[in-house]
Amino acid sequence: xxxxxxxxxxxxxxxxxxxxxxxxxxxxxxxxxxxxxxxxxxxxxxxxxxxxxxxxxxxxxxxxxxxxxxxxxxxxxxxxxxxxxxxxxxxxxxxxxxxxxxxxxxxxx
Amino acid sequence: xxxxxxxxxxxxxxxxxxxxxxxxxxxxxxxxxxxxxxxxxxxxxxxxxxxxxxxxxxxxxxxxxxxxxxxxxxxxxxxxxxxxxxxxxxxxxxxxxxxxxxxxxxxxxxxxxxxxx
Numbered sequence: 370x371x372x373x374x375x376x377x378x379x380x381x382x383x384x385x386x387x388x389x390x391x392x393x394x395x396x397x398x399x400x401x402x403x404x405x406x407x408x409x410x411x412x413x414x415x416x417x418x419x420x421x422x423x424x425x426x427x428x429x430x431x432x433x434x435x436x437x438x439x440x441x442x443x444x445x446x447x448x449x450x451x452x453x454x455x456x457x458x459x460x461x462x463x464x465x466x467x468x469x470x471x472x473x474x475x476x477x478x
Numbered sequence: 479x480x481x482x483x484x485x486x487x488x489x490x491x492x493x494x495x496x497x498x499x500x501x502x503x504x505x506x507x508x509x510x511x512x513x514x515x516x517x518x519x520x521x522x523x524x525x526x527x528x529x530x531x532x533x534x535x536x537x538x539x540x541x542x543x544x545x546x547x548x549x550x551x552x553x554x555x556x557x558x559x560x561x562x563x564x565x566x567x568x569x570x571x572x573x574x575x576x577x578x579x580x581x582x583x584x585x586x587x588x589x590x591x592x593x594x595x
Contacts, residue, residue, distance in 0.1 A: 402584070411568055411586040412521065456520055465534070466584065468520035 397462020
């Protein structure tokens with residue numbers, strides 16, 4: 370079966386660094402997405418990884434290891450506005466997105 | 479312009495009503511999607527249109543009827559819905575339905591909040 374696992378909830382402090390992990394098992398693999406979703410709003414695209422390694426975009430970085438079926442999203446210099454759900458989604462061999470349940474990130478002052 | 483526009487933002491309808499949700503994108507994307515999202519759950523894929531043809535229907539009840547009049551527009555026609563169909567309906571688009579790196583980034587609209595009473 371196809372499965373995406375990520376923690377349900379994480380708490381971090383403003384200004385700190387947090388890493389949100391995601392493991393996946395899919396029928397084939399064509400890349401992994403991270404989306405941010407604030408409560409009551411639509412998901413917004415953060416990153417896409419298809420090759421192993423780290424992709425950095427400002428305060429956000431995303432890492433992929435295809436051999437381990439593992440990805441993480443790294444958020445630096447946390448701000449209160451980063452409080453949101455972070456959704457991990459893998460693209461399978463049929464190019465369908467398989468979504469994780471999302472990680473709710475709570476930022477405390 | 480990476481914008482997907484959905485209307486209406488909010489819709490309240492009775493179980494006997496017929497209504498439609500509309501979605502528009504002008505990014506030249508050839509794949510468009512309808513997702514349904516309940517509170518605290520990830521989006522669930524309903525339909526995929528690729529090059530204006532329905533390519534995926536995830537066993538969605540017939541009370542939901544998609545329509546793709548042209549490559550920029552996607553509609554979702556609603557009829558005889560149930561209260562449990564109340565949810566956020568998200569439209570999305572991508573360059574095409576294949577896994578071309580970065581070209582296949584999926585962009586979401588702001589969603590239409592549907593309440594069935």
